[in-house]
Amino acid sequence: MKLLTRVTSTVAFSLLAAVATLQADEVTVKQGDLELRADLTLAEGKTAKDGVIMLLHGTLAHNKMEIMQSLSDLLKEKGYNTLNVNLSYALDKRPSEMLDCTIEHKHKHEDAVAELDTWMNWLKEQGASKVAVLGHSRGGNQVAWYASEKDSELLEKVITVAPATADADKSSKEYEERYKKPLADIMSEATKLAGDGKGADMMALPGFVYCENAKAAADSVVSYYKDDERKNTPSLLPKIKKPMLIVMGSADEVVADLPAKLESVKQDNLTVETVDGADHFFMDLYADELADKVATFVDWK
Template sequence: MNLLTRVTSTLAFSLLAAVATLQADEVTVKQGDLELRADLTLAEGKTAKDGVIMLLHGTLAHNKMEIMQALGDLLKERGYNTLNVNLSYALDKRPSEMLDCTIEHQHKHEDAVAELDTWMNWLKAQGASKVAILGHSRGGNQVAWYASEKDSDLLEKVIAVAPATWDAAESAKGYEERYQKPLADIMAEATKLIDESKGATAMDVPGFVYCEKTKATADSLVSYYKDDERKDTPKLLPKIKKPVLIVVGSADEVVADLPAKLEGVKQDNLTVETVDGADHFFMDLYADEVADKVATFVDWK
């Protein structure tokens, strides 16, 4: 490649990157002492009044991870506005990157429900006429939790892509296998601290979610590891009154028990769609199929 061609290619790439950056506007909203971040993307010729699909990422992840970026871009192509939320994990203006395992973890699983509600109120203030919420993995559970307990007049549709399931015994077994210490011992210590009104006390633990040898408060540990059936997405579905779409990957080994658990849920407002061959992250053309199913389900055109 000669110099002129190389320079031309570099400029072209830079222009494309600049255009891609301009497609989404970063927006912020205050929640207590925290400033929450998200990316708002408007489809061509659309405003918030045309409706917004709010997107929520998975465990300790962020709003620019591949699946969330892909779904945002693909939904825009199909004429839908999106608000791609970046959970704070109790950090002010948290950057769009995987959560640093070395921090002192003070966040809770259910914090996402409050943050979704903050963003729903923000969308209402922006003039949004209707909202659909879509979550992936743990985010799928959190949007279902929100819809089952908070709801909103704005909320029209709920979409959970490979949503998290929960089994307390399996969680405890997996913890001990991975971190070589019984979870029950850690939970007993954390629960004792909470009973003594010391839930904000940080504990040195061999593992917390995906993080090894880290610190987490007693409150945070109990939130993520206590036996709470609301973490099991299929158990939330009967409490949701709005139309719900669950998207399953046929090759998903992360929530392999999801199809069997969904078989026991029978309700008129539930649609279950399977993407053949997709694993937990619906990469490449599988993301297109997810976007098609979401667009058909939302059906705002």
């Protein structure tokens, strides 16, 4: 009976999400030669003047992946507007789907910071009175990076959901185990190319981020794999002055080191919450608890 109830609840939620999704409006904004895409969802009776929660997805993903769409739909039910951003990955009008690993990768980790800033300026033009930024996984790190370097009066609150951590030694070991080639050798070649002004040159790689047998620009390789403490979300927190919320899942194996890394972080503007039983993606009913925590923290009503 419990299983039937859960399945029925999940189906009902999926149908509700499908209806809510139809009410989102695709919006675009120009950034240089690229046209960026996002979905703007307004709660009943609300306009941008009531505030907008800007949502950012994780690694090589998109704005319609389940966790992002669920959050947008659930927050709408609670009376909050959302702007669900779709990172471009250096592609014009990139569709809302997982990034094609066969492309020539010309994007950088920090591109997201510039794109978030573009969208923040767009929201200001739409008359938004206040904005909260929320990022999941790598998007959580990118949101924190943005808040640490691009703070503004419009930015009111910062939320990271299972934000990415970073450990250079661990990353090098994992890369060699997975792709059978030392990361140090690849970084040496990429760094030399970038230093010689050839950062746009494409490199044939055994792996790039999640993509096997990939082609990526030297600058992209350096960006994603260089040892930079800003990729470790806990390292960014002391630089952020706005109220912050970090939500973790107790069963998250992707950023399993996050709780330990947060133990030494003591800030009056930081709230840390855990959703018991949730993994990295807060699927199904865990999304409801996540949305509840986000809404309680934003508290614009």
